[in-house]
Amino acid sequence: MAGVVVVGASLGGLRAADALARSGYGGGITLVGDEPHPPYNRPPLSKEALVDEQEFEAIRLRSSSKGGAVNLVTGLHAVSADLSRGLVFFSNGSEMAFEGLVAATGLRPRALPIPKPGAGVLVLRTYADLLRLRGELAGVRDVAIIGAGFIGCALAASLTQLGYSVSVIAPEDVPMLRPLGEELGGALLRHHSAQGIKFGLSRLPVTIEGDARPERVVCNDGSSFDAQLVIEAVGSATNTEWLEGNGLELSDGILCDERLSFGGQGRFLAVGDVARFPNLAFDAVPRRVEHWGIAVDTGRYAGKALGRLLTSGEAEPAFKPMPAFWSDQFELRIQSFGMPGLVTDPAAIRVLEGDLDGEVVVGYYREDTLVGVVLVGFVQSHLKYRAAVAESLAAAGTSS
């Protein structure tokens, strides 16, 4: 009998498979991923696992389903799927039949199309990438990180703590501009600069010079940064090629409805970084959300919804999560709740508590609705501010 196939065996896929198993679904659950490892946790790759040289077991994700309920297959890549026939095809020529499908194939990092040497230029997404990075750090003094998003900044902080001389190069004028805004990004720029990171902002790298290995990164304003190792953290592409040919909207991840289902079928759901869905607590615009917590929330919802649908034919209510994000950089804990990135007008971003150059809470408003908060420090206050966002959204929802 055809059961459920979950494609992509990382955080979102594992949580979906576990939740489906817990729902009591008895049709057989197969979790398939193309990495050689069982599911593991990615955030430590830029922090603990790099700094403390943690082994794989330390970052392995725990599973909550009873032994045997989920059949995990690693090292197998899905190349295509035929949704109308309920089949997914793999790189080794095998196929699997399904009555329900969860797409959890996440992202892969992009690389810049600029001239670069053949070695010493890396990305960081997988455990294999981490092992390469650790290997390549030997004998290196200067590291350049291209990209000033959360991953680039977290990595820059960790490598600085390890004693490397780190430059961060990016086109924006402050780090983490898109999610945090100009003022808070500016405050973190001052903080991280004081900790020793060299920022090369408002410029684009044009060449990574060096014969066999990098020597320096040269930018479009003529500046250059010494580096014997370069890490590209410039964004990602969604892993959706395997779903092509099924008439789906795949231009930026998998377009889903407010129940995370795609292709107009409740039996097909997408979770995690690859899912583009509307969160009706905010508005009806479908968006991808690259948060660890959203991979968990979407996975748990999808597993439960699919189990319910396949056993009783009933649908779950719409998925309306409260997005939560954290990033630890140096001694700072940056946390966000809601969707601060929705607000770009500086006048709608206000300090709620503290001050920008120390611990601070910043509120992001759309009209009068508090749609997001970011806390730097204030670790004892996050319950309060998360509740404030939830209340404000609920009030806006009832008034409109």
Next chain:
Amino acid sequence: MKVIVDLNKCNDHGQCVYSAPDVFALNDRGELSFRDEARDLYVSGELDESLRDVLEEAADICPMQAIEIEG
């Protein structure tokens, strides 16, 4: 059923508090309150079966994967 928290792994993220507020709390320093009772490993007393769902959710959402459920 018991809940076990590895306090060396735990980074006081407090995500567990949203999922299972009847079990997890933060103290006024913003740390997981179990730190007031244990150093390396916190082992709860016997917990009611009705808490299983929220505890599973807490264990799933813990960024450091520090929570185990036993029994």
